[in-house]
Amino acid sequence: MLTARGLFQEIIDNDEAYQLFCSIAASGEQQGGWENGRIAALVPESRRTLAPKIARHGADEDKHGRIFQALLHKRGLTRIEAPPETDYTMILEREGIGLPHGKLRGQEPLTERDIIAYLAHSRVTEQRASDQMAMLITCFGDHPEVGRAVRMIGDDEANHLAYCHEELLRLAAAGHGRTIQALLRESALAEIAVYRDVSLAVMSRMGRILRWPKAKSAALAAAIHAVYAYERLVGWRRMVSLRMPERRDALGGAPTTAVEFA
Template identity: 30%
Template sequence: MKALNGHSWRMPIDRLVWADPRRRARKLLQFAEVEAQGARDLFRAAEVAKDPTLRRRFFAHAKDEQRHARLFRTRGLALRRTLADPGPDRVLGDGLTPGERGFDRLEVEKEDTAALLAFIHLSESAAARVFNGYGAVLDDDPETRAVIQQIAHDEEGHMRYSHAELTRLAPQRADQALWRARMRRLWRAYMRFALIVAAMMSRLILTLLYFLLLPPFALVAKRTGRQEAVGWHACATRRDDGGGQY
């Protein structure tokens, strides 16, 4: 099977994403978190897998994910140390950038083996394709490119083994499982996009409300303040002729 290459049409976007050193360091650290979470999910999948061959492959995959997390984190921290201002750990819109999403907090105990393998196959295929694309635009950072290309190569291996295990364990359901996994990934991608857009829209609306509504109220308060006398002023004498208690 040939190595997966990133989409050539996306290269200008990838160059823009990775051109900023702060964003580059931030993305690497975020990838480290995703790989670490994927390792935990795969270790759990290995624990519950009944097939001994699949159990060994899940375990080896989990160890690879742990190693990827270390590689991403080490390189990300090294880049951050070179920056005078590393910036925030996360910014709005980070989720719109393509990259490995891990297994989206899958409950592996409740997943059918065919469904889990299909989802892993598609996730690793997407990761390999995207990481190969990222590596192609990092000519000015050979160390980061070497890390990403090494991990992309591993993801291609994960893509192949998961498909082989799927066809071995569920040959008659493989195509259906892959189709359902694609629909599942599309739905989750839509939900991620919708949440990010909703967050952006709410921030925009609140900003507009702040600048459109606050100035009129401030102007009214200022005019009211000008109409009031400055300092202490005498109040009209009030006599209580009602025969109060005192």
């Protein structure tokens, strides 16, 4: 029977698969760190109070990239380039979700709508990240090699999701509710399709590395398509709801470091 624990255990136990997994994760986290850093630098005057929180978000993402690189180093492995078809962040950008990198590389301040779009996109993608890390903590939170890493990253992702909820609710109360809901729905529907495609690409590469039989690869692909069908029908609604989080001002303090891990 296929289980998440069993699949990830296979990946952890194989150096080549583990190298690919950590490299893809490090690339995505560091890309997110750069994006948040640029957004923090370009926040419009009307929302300058958000800049430190956005910068904290970016610092956390950079830290996660360093953690994945440290995991590779501990195994005696080097980071490899993530295959383009597995680049979740860049594929989302090509789909028009989030802020274009061309705009982030410039010097023009962002607009208030840009900040709303950033937070709506982040609320959706951080839901995915938080859910994935919660699963990994359940399966591997006590693992001697990766347990501390997944617990640390999982706590940060929960903070990021809480921050998105809180800030979007503030903006909704300021009169941006309809814009927020439209952007959330657009982001969620695009994200679930990108997540399906990236998941298929990653599992295809893992299958070749781990020499999975065709039946196993076909079953995994069918499961990924089934998740997409559910999310496309009703599951996306969970990604667009907003509620005041238990963790208030989750990104209001100084960022933690990965020193104790690395």
